[in-house]
Amino acid sequence: MTKKLMQAAYYEKQGAAKNVIQYQQMPIPQPGAGEVRVKIHASGVNPSDTKSRAGWGGIEKKFERVIPHQDGAGVIESVGENVDKSRVGERVWIFEGQLGRAFGTGAEYIVIPSEKAIILPDNTSFAEGACLGVPAMTAHRTIFADGAVEGQTILVTGGAGAVGNYAIQWGKYGGATVITTVSSPEKAKIAEVAGADYIINYKTEDVVKRIQEITGKKRGINRIVDVDFSQNINVADAVLRTNGGVAMYSANPDDAPALPILSLMLRNIVIRTILVYTMPQDAKEAAIKDITAALKAGKLHHNIAQLFSLTELASAHEAQDSGKMIGKAIVEIS
Structure with missing residues (x-):
């Protein structure tokens, strides 16, 4: 029987993490043309994620329901039209997963443009891959x-x-x-x-x-x-x-x-x-090229401070906002 629902963390209003982040099952998204669906194994927490959730500096919530997080890593499970079917099964790291979109990597699955799912070398774990994007x-x-x-x-x-x-x-x-x-x-x-x-x-x-x-x-x-x-x-x-x-x-x-x-x-x-979301496309491509080469050569070290489960995503946000954590908060998703 094909799985139709996924676990997700989301918020519908801005505020303190424990007050607004909720957890429930949602329909698994289907990839459209030029998109891939990734089974998420790890989701990275960045300051921009928690600031958006909190409404920091007057940031407005642009969608009725938001699944947070830009960065993540996992495995491509299906592809949409105009995407090579050979991509199915690829280990990938994700950048800009929630940029201009309601649903990011804080769930079991995400659908994103194929070009934002970058091959993750076998020598790099999913948790490490979730550190890379921002x-x-x-x-x-x-x-x-x-x-x-x-x-x-x-x-x-x-x-x-x-x-x-x-x-x-x-x-x-x-x-x-x-x-x-x-x-x-x-x-x-x-x-x-x-x-x-x-x-x-x-x-x-x-x-x-x-x-x-x-x-x-x-x-x-x-x-x-x-x-x-x-x-x-x-x-x-x-x-x-x-x-x-x-x-x-x-x-x-x-x-x-x-x-x-x-x-x-x-x-x-x-x-x-410098703002990663608006930097020139050629700069993003240069970064991806060097990240790929450095990962393959084992020349990048990833400083992971703490691992959380999906149902602890609010705690991961609190850890990020505390200013006491040294390194990345990673949400592991089975």
């Missing part, structure tokens, strides 16, 4: 948006965070020397595993002085990947060399920093904002 693709863009980085020196702030951790790895993948900042010895160990060449505890060390000691120059940083540019402007101004740049990927609604415009302009500093 953080690994964002990090790739922050490192390579302005070209090759071989021989350069990069500063990654918040090197234990999901994006920052992948940014360290992409910097090393591209042949750069990577300096990162962290706030604790525990986070320093995570940054070390990612491959950072130098780790600075910004709680106990003078970041600018330490960077100058490492580089041997007053301003020796080529590029900065910044999780909190509004708070780190003075550091960026102090250490960026001429023709350097900052790639920022996170901000708050009320961030309105005063910039040292003249100082930055005199050195031709580029300030680049």
Whole structure:
């Protein structure tokens, strides 16, 4: 007998996770033209998922019922018209699963455009595959948006965070020397595993002085990947060399920093904002290509903080929102 229903987590109004997330059976979706249906084995939680659920910064709910989460991994079970039937059975990781759509990866099944289901190498688990979409693709863009980085020196702030951790790895993948900042010895160990060449505890060390000691120059940083540019402007101004740049990927609604415009302009500093959902298609394709190659070569490490079941999805959101979790929250779906 063909299974017709699936378990899903969803919300119909915005608010605190435990107040709005519900669980129930829903019809299994059918793939349309150009789409594939994936049996989800793992679903990744990102800040954008929990912010959308909470209505953070005035984000509006665009659908009556929302199954959350952009990222996930699983196996293609069926395909729609114009999709090669040989895709059935492929292990895949998913990106932008809920972008512009009501139903994301927080369920047993998802239907998505075929091009957003990327082959997952056998050496990578489903839980690891669910880490990739938002953080690994964002990090790739922050490192390579302005070209090759071989021989350069990069500063990654918040090197234990999901994006920052992948940014360290992409910097090393591209042949750069990577300096990162962290706030604790525990986070320093995570940054070390990612491959950072130098780790600075910004709680106990003078970041600018330490960077100058490492580089041997007053301003020796080529590029900065910044999780909190509004708070780190003075550091960026102090250490960026001429023709350097900052790639920022996170901000708050009320961030309105005063910039040292003249100082930055005199050195031709580029300030680049990154949002994975709206970055150019060629940048997404470049990230997917490098992610695939790096996975096959075993060169990407995935920092999973905690595993949850589907009926614990609300708890996974709370863990993400707590600010205490170091690494990714992954929802495993059997």
